[in-house]
Amino acid sequence: MCDNCGCLPVDWKHRCKDKDEQGQGHMHKHVHGNEHGHEHEHKHEHEHEHGNEHEHEHTHEHEIKQKIAIDRPVLEGNDYLAKINRQFFNDHGLFVINLISSPGSGKTTIVEYLARHFKQQMAVIVGDIQTHRDAERARAAGCKSVQIETLGACHLDAHSVGHALETLDLQGVKLLVIENVGNLVCPSTYDLGEHEKIAVLSLPEGDDKVLKYPALFFRASTILLNKIDLAPYVKFDKDKVIDECRSLNRSVNVFEIAASSGLGMENFIVYLSGKFKKD
């Protein structure tokens, strides 16, 4: 069992392109073995069903002797590595965005459009469960790219991004796009060191997603409403979506785009260009 979502093989290591099969230098801590039983002893008597119920309303007979304060963030380990990544980005004059959305919303098409515009001033780190397809698409569109295959994990974390940076030629790069694993839930929790989280929501996904997945839309500073050219064909209340985004983040920027045709992309490019100094 892997320590991300419990669905990975025992010897899993994430693979960064150009790394060897052993994931050179990767220091994953994995807790493996999904065959463990639950024959453990309890001094007190109560039924453990090992389900989700965990209220512990019963009275424990244990005498509590020590209460030890921890007072540390749950994601401290990731946050520490994200801080190192952010320092690296700042030291190298990179503006970094973390693109997050559900699968199929058009993240890679957006990346391709940006790559055709920014060319070698842009690099991409792409996360997917498997294949190098998106990194290859970005490269074919004209920018530098590296693929992270998570092999099951549902999100990128600061650690995997840090290793991906080791394999990326950043000479001349001003804009780094991290295209996260397609998922509206988990990626929003992890700081990768980016300067902005950007959420992509496409019209065919429906107009009910913002409050269903609030953590992402709370943290995203920019929303890209993609496939806007499909508005005549799908039911999508754009004003409602924007209102709900603003109910979680009043200062959010919204761009209406259709990355496949380029509609609205010039505004987004102007926005990004304002974030870094072009040569």
Added chain:
Amino acid sequence: MHEFSIASGIIDTIEPKIADPSKLNKVRITASPLSGISYDSLSFCFKELCAYKGYYNAFLEINAVAVSMKCAQCDTGYECSVLDTFCPVCGSSDRNVVSESQFSIDFIEIEE
């Protein structure tokens, strides 16, 4: 899906404080709807991981706190335990999120 990773991170943080794994009783964390986790799933993953690591008597207590909001239209302060509830006075969704996203390990309890 990422709750196993989070449970693993919690144990990594508290592990140096624990001399005898079998004596760990309670781990208390604070989380909010902005933490982006399923409480049930996290408790389940934590329990599974503890059983594997020898923390046989440990359980996770989640102090689930609401998110504080302030209506931008009528200035009413209110709490949200789910984020699709709006101002109880004027019904507006126009609001400021007052509280930061809380997601911390508060304390552990060790038994004798």
